[in-house]
Amino acid sequence: MANPITAPRGTRDLLPEDGPVWDRVEEVARDLSRRYALARIGTPLFERVELFARGLGESSDAVEKEMFRVSGARGSEEERAEWALRPEPTAGIVRAYVEHGMHVRPGPLRLWMIGPMFRYARPQAGRYREFRQWDVEVIGDPGPMVDAELLELGARFYHELGLADVVAHLNSIGDAKCRPAYRDALVDYFGAHEDRLTDDSRRRLRINPLRVLDDKALDVELAAGAPRAIEHLCDECRAHFDLLRELLDTLGVNHVIDHRLVRGLDYYTRTSFEYYVAGREGQQEAIGGGGRYDGLVELLGGRPTPGIGFGIGLDRTILALEEQSIVTPDSEPLVAIVSSEPDFARRLEVAGRLRDAGLAVRRPLRRARAGRSSWVATAWSCATWPVGSNVSYPSTSCRAPSGNRGDPAHPLPSQVQWRPRSVPTPAVSWAPARSGRGSRSPAGCIGAATTGT
Numbered sequence: 001m002a003n004p005i006t007a008p009r010g011t012r013d014l015l016p017e018d019g020p021v022w023d024r025v026e027e028v029a030r031d032l033s034r035r036y037a038l039a040r041i042g043t044p045l046f047e048r049v050e051l052f053a054r055g056l057g058e059s060s061d062a063v064e065k066e067m068f069r070v071s072g073a074r075g076s077e078e079e080r081a082e083w084a085l086r087p088e089p090t091a092g093i094v095r096a097y098v099e100h101g102m103h104v105r106p107g108p109l110r111l112w113m114i115g116p117m118f119r120y121a122r123p124q125a126g127r128y129r130e131f132r133q134w135d136v137e138v139i140g141d142p143g144p145m146v147d148a149e150l151l152e153l154g155a156r157f158y159h160e161l162g163l164a165d166v167v168a169h170l171n172s173i174g175d176a177k178c179r180p181a182y183r184d185a186l187v188d189y190f191g192a193h194e195d196r197l198t199d200d201s202r203r204r205l206r207i208n209p210l211r212v213l214d215d216k217a218l219d220v221e222l223a224a225g226a227p228r229a230i231e232h233l234c235d236e237c238r239a240h241f242d243l244l245r246e247l248l249d250t251l252g253v254n255h256v257i258d259h260r261l262v263r264g265l266d267y268y269t270r271t272s273f274e275y276y277v278a279g280r281e282g283q284q285e286a287i288g289g290g291g292r293y294d295g296l297v298e299l300l301g302g303r304p305t306p307g308i309g310f311g312i313g314l315d316r317t318i319l320a321l322e323e324q325s326i327v328t329p330d331s332e333p334l335v336a337i338v339s340s341e342p343d344f345a346r347r348l349e350v351a352g353r354l355r356d357a358g359l360a361v362r363r364p365l366r367r368a369r370a371g372r373s374s375w376v377a378t379a380w381s382c383a384t385w386p387v388g389s390n391v392s393y394p395s396t397s398c399r400a401p402s403g404n405r406g407d408p409a410h411p412l413p414s415q416v417q418w419r420p421r422s423v424p425t426p427a428v429s430w431a432p433a434r435s436g437r438g439s440r441s442p443a444g445c446i447g448a449a450t451t452g453t
């Protein structure tokens with residue numbers, strides 16, 4: 001036998017059993033994007049290396065150490081070195097904003113996307129080389145109201161998934177006016193303690209001193225005594241930060257100030273935030289994060305335009321849900337067609353009608369013996385829909401909460417109850433499966449057909 005080929009290190013396959021939780025997490029993200037009036041945007045998975053080098057800063061980990069370079073197999077030398085898989089979505093979105101002249105649209109522009117990102121980091125629990133993010137960007141709004149709205153949106157996402165104890169860590173890193181003085185204060189402070197810095201931090205101190213605070217291995221005492229960004233804010237940045245905090249209090253967004261939160265990306269200004277599960281900050285990395293990037297549009301060739309956004313790590317969100325034992329209900333109503341007769345056309349036709357009505361229907365079975373439908377129902381966790389005259393079938397029924405009858409052009413048989421598929425959950429109160437005539441309703445079957453006998 002040939003050696004099996006395995007998936008690349010740091011990547012994972014999404015297996016059928018992983019589907020429900022991914023569907024749920026993405027469904028909540030999509031539904032919230034709709035409720036917050038965000039428009040969908042998509043950008044390529046790979047872009048010019050220069051975009052990330054310019055947008056994220058040459059000294060950022062994402063560019064310096066973690067960039068996945070893509071080579072065109074037959075391209076010229078130059079072309080081969082030119083592309084990179086996107087490590088984050090903001091640079092690509094802002095590139096598209098500038099390229100398509102979106103500044104002429106009535107602003108601010110409110111955008112979202114879900115997709116994979118790639119970073120060549122050392123794989124470990126919760127850190128992958130390919131991971132998925134829900135990303136939200138608002139371009140053209142100086143805040144601070146929109147800052148509060150986005151922080152609340154991220155918190156609401158976790159809340160609607162049922163994740164408890166999420167806290168937003170918050171900081172303001174000032175702007176081009178006040179940051180230089182803060183930078184100098186950091187250089188003076190850490191410069192006087194260089195012997196206590198890691199090699200990495202010593203290098204950061206020269207290139208981007210704010211990132212010394214980002215160093216996970218930084219001496220705790222040294223970090224605690226470091227100058228704080230919010231004590232160096234200019235009047236405008238201070239007013240922005242104070243109002244943001246006031247709005248977060250009004251909205252009830254659980255947050256703490258984190259003086260070490262400076263973000264690894266150079267284009268961030270003012271508001272900077274990350275979400276953690278409270279009490280797990282030391283052991284677990286952020287489950288989401290974002291911030292304001294008022295300088296980025298200009299840096300990428302557009303007019304000076306403020307912007308803010310966040311990226312929520314869906315893989316880490318799912319890990320956190322698992323840690324809190326939050327189970328995803330299997331939300332697809334599932335029906336299997338069973339028949340005792342070789343009437344393929346009839347079975348396909350019935351399947352089509354049930355699908356018209358929004359039900360998920362399994363491939364019609366081959367001929368089923370009398371009594372076999374009960375086995376099918378249990379094995380596949382589904383309700384059965386009998387076709388033909390002499391199938392004995394159980395009333396394997398799960399009663400749907402809604403009495404909606406579906407498409408009037410294809411009325412369902414009167415005994416079928418149907419729940420529309422696009423129910424905006426979170427708190428869907430599933431009707432418990434109802435047993436009929438001695439047969440148990442299949443586990444996990446929700447809102448499927450009832451065969452009222």
Ligand code: AMP
Nearest residue numbers: 126127128131286287288289311313316
């Ligand atoms: P960042 O742009 O680094 O702030 O990333 C935003 C969010 O994406 C983080 O808060 C994580 O939830 C997630 N994330 C970043 N890097 C990874 C990774 N290597 N593996 C899994 N999730 C990640």
